[in-house]
Amino acid sequence: MEIERHEYDVVVIGAGGAGLRAAIEARQQGKRTAIVCKSLFGKAHTVMAEGGAAAAMGNVNSDDNWMVHFRDTMRGGKFLNNWRMAELHAKEAPDRVWELEAWGALFDRTKDGKISQRNFGGHEYPRLAHVGDRTGLELIRTLQQRVVALQQEDEKLHGDAEAYIKVFQECTVTRLLKSGDAISGAFGYWRENGRLILFDAPAIVLATGGIGKSYVVTSNSWEYTGDGHALALLAGAKLINMEFIQFHPTGMVWPPSVRGILVTESVRGDGGVLRNSEGRRFMFDYIPDVFKDKYATTEEEGDRWYTDQANNRRPPELLPRDEVARAINAEVKAGRGSPQGGVYLDVSTRLPAAEIIRRLPSMHHQFKELADVDITKEPMQVGPTCHYIMGGVEVDADTGAAAVPGLFAAGEVSGGMHGSNRLGGNSLSDLLVFGRRAGAGASAYVDGLKARPAVSEESVAAAKAEALAPLERDGENPYEVHHELQRTMNELVGIIRNAGEVTQALEAVEKLKERAKGAGAAGGRIYNPGWHLALDLRNMLLVSECVARAALLREESRGGHTRDDFPGMSAEWRRRLLVCGASPDGSAVTVEEKAQPAMRDDLITLFDRAELKKYITEEELADFDALVRE
Amino acid sequence: MGYKAKFRVWRGEGGEGKLEDFTVEVNEGEVVLDIIHRLQATQAPDLAVRWNCKAGKCGSCSMEINGKPRLGCMTRMSTFTEDETITVTPMRTFPVIKDLVTDVSFNYQKAREIPSFTPPASVKPGEYRMQQIDVERSQEFRKCIECFMCNNVCHVIRDHEENKTNFAGPRFLMRIAELDMHPYDVADRKDAAQEEHGLGYCNITKCCTEVCPEHIKITDNALIPMKERVVDRRYDPLVWLGNKIFKRSGSGSKG
Ligand SMILES: Cc1cc2nc3c(=O)[nH]c(=O)nc-3n(C[C@H](O)[C@H](O)[C@H](O)COP(=O)(O)OP(=O)(O)OC[C@H]3O[C@@H](n4cnc5c(N)ncnc54)[C@H](O)[C@@H]3O)c2cc1C
Ligand code: SF4
Ligand code: SF4
Ligand code: FES
Numbered sequence: 001m002e003i004e005r006h007e008y009d010v011v012v013i014g015a016g017g018a019g020l021r022a023a024i025e026a027r028q029q030g031k032r033t034a035i036v037c038k039s040l041f042g043k044a045h046t047v048m049a050e051g052g053a054a055a056a057m058g059n060v061n062s063d064d065n066w067m068v069h070f071r072d073t074m075r076g077g078k079f080l081n082n083w084r085m086a087e088l089h090a091k092e093a094p095d096r097v098w099e100l101e102a103w104g105a106l107f108d109r110t111k112d113g114k115i116s117q118r119n120f121g122g123h124e125y126p127r128l129a130h131v132g133d134r135t136g137l138e139l140i141r142t143l144q145q146r147v148v149a150l151q152q153e154d155e156k157l158h159g160d161a162e163a164y165i166k167v168f169q170e171c172t173v174t175r176l177l178k179s180g181d182a183i184s185g186a187f188g189y190w191r192e193n194g195r196l197i198l199f200d201a202p203a204i205v206l207a208t209g210g211i212g213k214s215y216v217v218t219s220n221s222w223e224y225t226g227d228g229h230a231l232a233l234l235a236g237a238k239l240i241n242m243e244f245i246q247f248h249p250t251g252m253v254w255p256p257s258v259r260g261i262l263v264t265e266s267v268r269g270d271g272g273v274l275r276n277s278e279g280r281r282f283m284f285d286y287i288p289d290v291f292k293d294k295y296a297t298t299e300e301e302g303d304r305w306y307t308d309q310a311n312n313r314r315p316p317e318l319l320p321r322d323e324v325a326r327a328i329n330a331e332v333k334a335g336r337g338s339p340q341g342g343v344y345l346d347v348s349t350r351l352p353a354a355e356i357i358r359r360l361p362s363m364h365h366q367f368k369e370l371a372d373v374d375i376t377k378e379p380m381q382v383g384p385t386c387h388y389i390m391g392g393v394e395v396d397a398d399t400g401a402a403a404v405p406g407l408f409a410a411g412e413v414s415g416g417m418h419g420s421n422r423l424g425g426n427s428l429s430d431l432l433v434f435g436r437r438a439g440a441g442a443s444a445y446v447d448g449l450k451a452r453p454a455v456s457e458e459s460v461a462a463a464k465a466e467a468l469a470p471l472e473r474d475g476e477n478p479y480e481v482h483h484e485l486q487r488t489m490n491e492l493v494g495i496i497r498n499a500g501e502v503t504q505a506l507e508a509v510e511k512l513k514e515r516a517k518g519a520g521a522a523g524g525r526i527y528n529p530g531w532h533l534a535l536d537l538r539n540m541l542l543v544s545e546c547v548a549r550a551a552l553l554r555e556e557s558r559g560g561h562t563r564d565d566f567p568g569m570s571a572e573w574r575r576r577l578l579v580c581g582a583s584p585d586g587s588a589v590t591v592e593e594k595a596q597p598a599m600r601d602d603l604i605t606l607f608d609r610a611e612l613k614k615y616i617t618e619e620e621l622a623d624f625d626a627l628v629r630e
Numbered sequence: 631m632g633y634k635a636k637f638r639v640w641r642g643e644g645g646e647g648k649l650e651d652f653t654v655e656v657n658e659g660e661v662v663l664d665i666i667h668r669l670q671a672t673q674a675p676d677l678a679v680r681w682n683c684k685a686g687k688c689g690s691c692s693m694e695i696n697g698k699p700r701l702g703c704m705t706r707m708s709t710f711t712e713d714e715t716i717t718v719t720p721m722r723t724f725p726v727i728k729d730l731v732t733d734v735s736f737n738y739q740k741a742r743e744i745p746s747f748t749p750p751a752s753v754k755p756g757e758y759r760m761q762q763i764d765v766e767r768s769q770e771f772r773k774c775i776e777c778f779m780c781n782n783v784c785h786v787i788r789d790h791e792e793n794k795t796n797f798a799g800p801r802f803l804m805r806i807a808e809l810d811m812h813p814y815d816v817a818d819r820k821d822a823a824q825e826e827h828g829l830g831y832c833n834i835t836k837c838c839t840e841v842c843p844e845h846i847k848i849t850d851n852a853l854i855p856m857k858e859r860v861v862d863r864r865y866d867p868l869v870w871l872g873n874k875i876f877k878r879s880g881s882g883s884k885g
Binding site: 044048099148193222255257524529531 | 729753
């Protein structure tokens with residue numbers, strides 16, 4: 001069978017916020033750009049984001065600026081973040097949000113007509129640009145419409161709307177191709193008809209999102225099978241921080257079929273409170289030492305904060321997500337959970353019904369339609385759900401370049417920006433800031449090339465054989481293997497971990513790898529989800545192995561990695577990153593330690609000594625003191 | 631709690647296919663999409679269906695359930711009786727690729743035919759100032775999740791293939807209204823709405839509004855006002871002239 005073939009300057013894999021922003025940038029820099037995505041155009045995971053995009057525009061509180069945002073981000077990530085990324089992110093997010101407005105986005109407004117900003121966990125000031133609770137939809141639609149606008153321009157200029165930017169939708173990439181060390185293309189198949197497709201391209205931007213489908217309880221969609229993580233690994237790039245997975249504290253817990261679906265943090269940002277079965281606002285019992293001076297200690301103070309933020313501290317419901325998720329987990333374990341195994345999240349007693357419907361329309365809709373619960377009248381039941389992976393492709397902060405020449409990554413698939421825990425709202429802004437940078441990085445790389453690497457016939461033949469293999473097997477149903485993997489990860493490498501269980505998980509993954517090799521897909525090549533899943537299994541298993549291996553090595557608890565056998569946070573471990581690699585066939589996964597570069601002088605001095613002391617070693621503290629004395 | 635439901639699901643590729651009968655387990659709280667997924671996992675691994683968010687946010691899982699356009703992920707099984715046979719078919723207006731998956735490229739084509747947001751050149755990013763009340767109208771239309779069920783149900787194209795070239799469908803007529811009501815959009819969209827995108831074909835039956843899962847008042851808030859704008863333009867030369875001058879000044883408050 002013939003393989004369809006296309007030539008591009010830049011191929012962007014992924015059409016979420018990061019991918020679209022990268023593609024727009026590449027096209028604006030005159031590169032012939034392809035966007036490849038597994039779903040229809042405009043349906044990527046970004047569409048589900050609810051709360052908002054964090055950007056220190058200072059529209060609601062003029063004290064906000066990039067330095068405050070930078071500090072919040074580093075704190076949220078427990079100082080493990082790639083500080084250069086956190087810096088660029090904080091500085092550039094406002095421009096990226098304003099740019100969306102110039103492309104037609106309609107954010108909610110302040111009284112003086114600016115973009116309104118809302119409170120979110122871990123952000124010192126109201127900072128999230130939003131549209132009700134459907135910000136992701138606004139973001140993706142605006143970028144999608146920007147792509148269309150560029151296509152209309154090209155139609156006028158070249159008589160062909162797709163001359164410079166074309167979307168290949170419902171098309172899955174299964175392999176990155178290399179010539180020598182460098183990227184030369186990508187290989188995949190059309191979901192619709194099973195035909196094979198090959199892109200010749202010197203630069204690839206990975207923007208494939210996350211990995212949540214390796215867990216049973218997750219807010220993520222079927223797309224989140226860790227494809228980009230795996231593609232990068234198989235191409236010889238490295239993944240960092242894979243042990244850090246964000247369990248969002250509030251997922252739906254009932255009915256079972258919607259378990260895991262997200263309940264936006266805006267519910268708490270807008271006044272919602274968490275209670276246990278005894279009616280207690282238990283978050284007051286879980287304020288960790290590092291945050292003691294930043295959060296209210298009484299309900300009265302916490303409540304006053306919503307109207308007077310200058311004179312009160314924020315309620316502990318707005319602690320960073322890892323803290324809240326662990327607290328809920330602990331309450332349920334202690335037998336103070338709700339009937340369906342969660343805790344109560346109540347906004348009904350906190351805001352008038354009309355206000356709830358105005359501010360949280362899709363939550364109101366979601367609970368009414370899916371759980372028969374009217375959130376204006378009764379509390380919701382919520383519990384932790386696997387939501388976001390902090391870990392991902394190790395990239396250069398400024399250009400998004402991975403270790404493999406020609407490979408770039410942005411968005412959730414990249415690692416570093418969020419350290420050990422991401423603040424809500426920092427993803428949407430991350431997509432825009434680093435999507436643009438990766439698009440620019442890829443364009444500059446293409447400009448600097450003397451010759452284009454050629455795709456070799458052997459690599460195509462190998463990719464083809466791999467892609468078609470499940471169709472030729474009459475083996476186990478891939479759904480079975482998938483379910484077992486999900487259960488394994490959920491139970492053994494979940495929110496609370498220990499050496500014994502993670503070791504067990506690794507053994508289970510090893511067995512599942514064997515079973516996956518035998519998994520077959522009945523039916524033909526036309527839109528055959530069984531076949532698709534059989535191919536996705538390779539990625540999910542590889543990524544799960546990285547998560548588990550890194551989780552086993554990191555003997556401390558920090559952000560999205562909690563070890564009950566090592567409950568403390570260790571200043572020594574803060575200086576170490578865990579870097580995963582693999583061989584081209586996906587075997588021999590390795591995890592190596594790497595030193596975390598020290599923060600630049602002008603950035604570390606943005607923090608108080610007292611705060612740094614909670615995170616860094618004596619030695620680093622001495623360096624800091626010397627610096628301040630200078 | 632659990633019971634066995636009777637399902638009839640369209641199976642087939644391209645132009646051919648038939649309804650196939652299944653008996654399948656249903657548990658408390660489940661939606662139709664869950665049942666389709668159970669069929670995939672247990673009886674028909676190659677059964678094709680689109681979905682993403684499972685929470686009514688992405689507009690992927692549009693299908694016809696007992697003949698009515700619905701999101702599979704938002705249609706609870708408890709809305710049917712236990713002995714009812716539930717018939718699930720693909721959207722009728724678009725060509726079937728396989729099973730429940732249709733070729734919706736018509737919609738992407740139409741999206742590209744509508745001129746994009748056109749702000750005045752003088753306003754720089756960061757300088758936009760708009761009142762909440764002025765953005766609310768367009769915001770309602772931007773809630774659209776592009777499930778394309780309104781385009782699927784609209785009689786102008788549902789059974790009239792020949793109208794597809796000249797009619798953008800409610801989704802994209804609403805997009806024109808959205809842009810026309812955007813406080814900073816300076817493009818002139820009224821004539822094109824009528825002449826190129828087929829606003830005149832719409833005879834305000836409101837079927838589109840009825841199926842919209844986002845409860846957008848497509849007909850009342852977008853199509854009818856847009857028709858009025860077109861009419862105003864056509865019969866009132868002063869309004870027409872006024873609009874033009876206003877737009878040229880680029881003051882950014884319009885309509
Ligand atoms: C319910 C929910 C609510 C959220 N709310 C917020 C919020 O309020 N604020 C915030 O900042 N963050 C939020 N997040 C997180 C945020 O939405 C995501 O991290 C972000 O959207 C990821 O964007 P992305 O561009 O990296 O990838 P995505 O938007 O997920 O896009 C990935 C793209 O890659 C494509 N792809 C994947 N694999 C392949 C392959 N093999 N071949 C071809 N294409 C492929 C997919 O089809 C898709 O187009 C939320 C997440 C969830 C789940
Ligand atoms: S109101 Fe107009 S657009 Fe909507 S279904 Fe009826 S004819 Fe079609
Ligand atoms: S307007 Fe409503 S029915 Fe039409 S595509 Fe949008 S969400 Fe779907
Ligand atoms: S799956 Fe997203 S709307 Fe149904």
